[in-house]
Amino acid sequence: MTARTHRYHEILFMIDTCQANTMYSKLYSPNIIATGSSELDQSSYSHHADSDVGVAVIDRYTYYNLEFLESEVRDLSSKKTVGDLFDSYTYEKIHSNAGVRYDLFPGGADVARRRLLTDFFGNIQNIEVDGSKNATVDDDMLVLSRAIAQLRAMADQQDLEANNNVTTSVNTNTKPMKRIQPAKSLTSASWWSKKLVGATTLAGCAALWTLGSYLEGSRS
Numbered sequence: 001m002t003a004r005t006h007r008y009h010e011i012l013f014m015i016d017t018c019q020a021n022t023m024y025s026k027l028y029s030p031n032i033i034a035t036g037s038s039e040l041d042q043s044s045y046s047h048h049a050d051s052d053v054g055v056a057v058i059d060r061y062t063y064y065n066l067e068f069l070e071s072e073v074r075d076l077s078s079k080k081t082v083g084d085l086f087d088s089y090t091y092e093k094i095h096s097n098a099g100v101r102y103d104l105f106p107g108g109a110d111v112a113r114r115r116l117l118t119d120f121f122g123n124i125q126n127i128e129v130d131g132s133k134n135a136t137v138d139d140d141m142l143v144l145s146r147a148i149a150q151l152r153a154m155a156d157q158q159d160l161e162a163n164n165n166v167t168t169s170v171n172t173n174t175k176p177m178k179r180i181q182p183a184k185s186l187t188s189a190s191w192w193s194k195k196l197v198g199a200t201t202l203a204g205c206a207a208l209w210t211l212g213s214y215l216e217g218s219r220s
Contacts, residue, residue: 083113
């Protein structure tokens with residue numbers, strides 16, 4: 001992947017595995033800051049294990065990255081930089097030699113180290129949908145899911161009422177007769193409600209696909 005394809009602007013590449021630094025040594029695309037947990041022939045060690053399941057639950061490098069972000073980067077106004085995070089790596093904490101690579105980033109180490117961590121973590125991109133600013137994809141997804149849930153609840157309630165009416169009619173008929181499953185009218189409210197659920201779901205998916213295409217085009 002290259003910057004020329006307009007699929008990204010800048011990347012903070014982080015990898016936690018044994019001999020991790022050998023992975024980012026193979027990168028060649030521009031606008032990348034890279035860091036890894038361990039050098040060639042070094043292992044990446046776990047921080048602690050879960051006694052109930054008997055396996056390690058997190059590696060030391062990942063643990064201390066998360067600890068730094070949770071304690072030092074409390075909101076989007078934080079001025080902590082990539083350099084601050086990288087300076088927090090020590091052999092005593094990670095038990096291996098974490099590495100960094102700046103040469104793929106324009107301006108090298110000086111510029112890369114000054115980049116704010118919030119440029120890569122916890123950033124919320126504002127977008128415009130139908131002329132409304134400061135809307136987010138999460139808001140649209142929430143509204144869509146609530147609408148679908150309401151429509152499904154209405155359809156289920158109408159099905160329940162229809163079934164109750166059929167049961168009452170059968171019970172009040174004293175003459176034994178062959179039970180025939182009543183056919184549902186295509187014009188019933190329940191049928192239209194279900195169709196509306198499906199149409200709303202499809203419309204929501206199409207809207208999100210269009211939104212994704214718009215965002216990808218705007219980044220280019």
